[in-house]
Amino acid sequence: MSTTTLFTPDIVVTMDDVQSVLTDTAVLVRGGTIEAVGPRAELETAHPGAERVDLPGRLLMPGLINAHHHSGMLRGTAEHLPVWEWLRVHIDPMHRVLRPEEAEAAAWLCYAEGLLSGTTTVVDMWRFMDGAARAASALGNRLVSVNYVGEHPDFDYFDTLDDNERMLRDWAGAANGRIMPWVGLEHPSYADAAGQRRAIAMARDYGTGIYTHCSESELEIADFRDRYGARPMFALEELGFFDVPHAMIAHAVWLDEAEIDLIAARGVGVSHNPVSNMKLASGMAPIAEMIAAGVAVGLGTDGEKENNNLDMFEEMKVASLLGKLRTMDAAAMDSWQVLRMATRGGAAAIGRAAELGAIAPGRKADLVAVRTGTPRMTPLLPAGAHANVHHNLVHAVRGSDVDMTVVDGRIVVRDGRLVHADLDELIERVRLLVPGLFARRAEWIAAQDDLTGLFHR
Numbered sequence: 001m002s003t004t005t006l007f008t009p010d011i012v013v014t015m016d017d018v019q020s021v022l023t024d025t026a027v028l029v030r031g032g033t034i035e036a037v038g039p040r041a042e043l044e045t046a047h048p049g050a051e052r053v054d055l056p057g058r059l060l061m062p063g064l065i066n067a068h069h070h071s072g073m074l075r076g077t078a079e080h081l082p083v084w085e086w087l088r089v090h091i092d093p094m095h096r097v098l099r100p101e102e103a104e105a106a107a108w109l110c111y112a113e114g115l116l117s118g119t120t121t122v123v124d125m126w127r128f129m130d131g132a133a134r135a136a137s138a139l140g141n142r143l144v145s146v147n148y149v150g151e152h153p154d155f156d157y158f159d160t161l162d163d164n165e166r167m168l169r170d171w172a173g174a175a176n177g178r179i180m181p182w183v184g185l186e187h188p189s190y191a192d193a194a195g196q197r198r199a200i201a202m203a204r205d206y207g208t209g210i211y212t213h214c215s216e217s218e219l220e221i222a223d224f225r226d227r228y229g230a231r232p233m234f235a236l237e238e239l240g241f242f243d244v245p246h247a248m249i250a251h252a253v254w255l256d257e258a259e260i261d262l263i264a265a266r267g268v269g270v271s272h273n274p275v276s277n278m279k280l281a282s283g284m285a286p287i288a289e290m291i292a293a294g295v296a297v298g299l300g301t302d303g304e305k306e307n308n309n310l311d312m313f314e315e316m317k318v319a320s321l322l323g324k325l326r327t328m329d330a331a332a333m334d335s336w337q338v339l340r341m342a343t344r345g346g347a348a349a350i351g352r353a354a355e356l357g358a359i360a361p362g363r364k365a366d367l368v369a370v371r372t373g374t375p376r377m378t379p380l381l382p383a384g385a386h387a388n389v390h391h392n393l394v395h396a397v398r399g400s401d402v403d404m405t406v407v408d409g410r411i412v413v414r415d416g417r418l419v420h421a422d423l424d425e426l427i428e429r430v431r432l433l434v435p436g437l438f439a440r441r442a443e444w445i446a447a448q449d450d451l452t453g454l455f456h457r
């Protein structure tokens with residue numbers, strides 16, 4: 001019989017359909033699933049044998065879903081550059097020299113950073129994904145594993161569709177379903193026509209999702225017009241990218257109204273990545289319009305090189321602020337809407353709307369405890385005319401205010417520390433690998449006659 005655990009925080013932010021904020025409430029978890037959310041005294045009496053996790057001075061909320069991320073170890077080393085320049089001079093040369101042990105070390109550290117700041121599910125587009133899956137299995141997070149695939153002579157230094165297919169075969173459903181391998185393409189144009197067809201067929205054959213970056217930069221509009229004679233979302237539709245069990249797009253900054261209607265009708269998920277979009281000066285995504293049209297929109301940090309941290313609380317704040325500035329409307333992107341994006345919206349965007357993103361019976365027990373006895377949470381009013389729990393969570397709290405993270409019913413961060421790994425060791429491993437990676441990249445760049453010709457799109 002699976003163990004039963006009773007979590008008793010001061011406040012439960014359920015993210016249910018009516019945004020219930022509950023006090024005197026306990027959450028009963030059996031195995032990896034939430035069995036009951038109800039009056040504390042009642043559940044205590046009914047389940048005297050349950051293991052107790054008392055959480056005084058804590059608020060319990062659903063684990064955050066980071067809908068767009070790349071593991072990596074370039075943090076702060078490629079700044080102040082427009083997106084194409086940044087890709088050509090820093091990122092692509094890194095991909096040409098990256099080794100599996102470096103990719104794995106980066107994944108361990110990035111998932112650790114995520115778990116410590118309340119992220120329970122991460123969509124990671126990265127390389128050599130066996131290592132990433134090993135990291136997630138051990139650390140305890142959920143992972144939507146998306147290979148960074150280039151299936152084109154110009155992009156033959158990325159993972160291949162063969163690598164991606166191995167992930168689908170070897171890891172689907174591993175770690176009690178926490179590892180979810182999808183098909184990835186760095187960008188639709190990183191595959192030739194045969195590669196695009198095979199990627200789509202693979203997602204269909206394995207009954208899984210397909211994920212790509214698209215419409216991040218305005219330049220892509222002209223590029224798609226030249227290649228396909230259509231705006232990006234219509235080109236993807238034409239190519240068959242949406243004829244799969246689930247399709248998801250990172251960024252979607254430059255969509256027009258007809259494209260928004262199209263992806264809403266086709267159930268395509270979107271990751272909104274406001275920090276990355278601001279930092280790389282990509283633009284302001286029409287998020288309010290997408291949500292109004294019924295698009296499942298999640299929130300993502302993008303990678304350590306685009307952000308430069310993986311703090312989903314910070315991402316929520318920026319999503320709120322950018323949404324307000326974009327429309328010059330202080331009421332735009334309200335706090336509940338932003339919290340939904342980081343929880344249920346992300347769950348829907350990855351096609352897991354029924355399982356993740358809320359504290360409710362039948363959902364997976366992915367939970368985060370946030371400390372409330374802090375300046376950032378004071379005053380804290382769960383109800384009444386000045387109720388501010390949601391505003392505090394979006395605009396005041398930081399990831400470092402999380403001190404317990406539960407995934408699939410297992411506590412993986414306790415008292416602000418990883419349960420299954422030593423953070424200092426993960427940091428040290430990356431620190432030791434960075435000089436070699438940077439030296440090989442510099443060597444590769446020095447051997448090129450002309451970097452400008454390197455990046456064909």
Ligand SMILES: [Zn+2]
Pocket residue numbers: 068069070213250302303
């Ligand atoms: Zn990205």
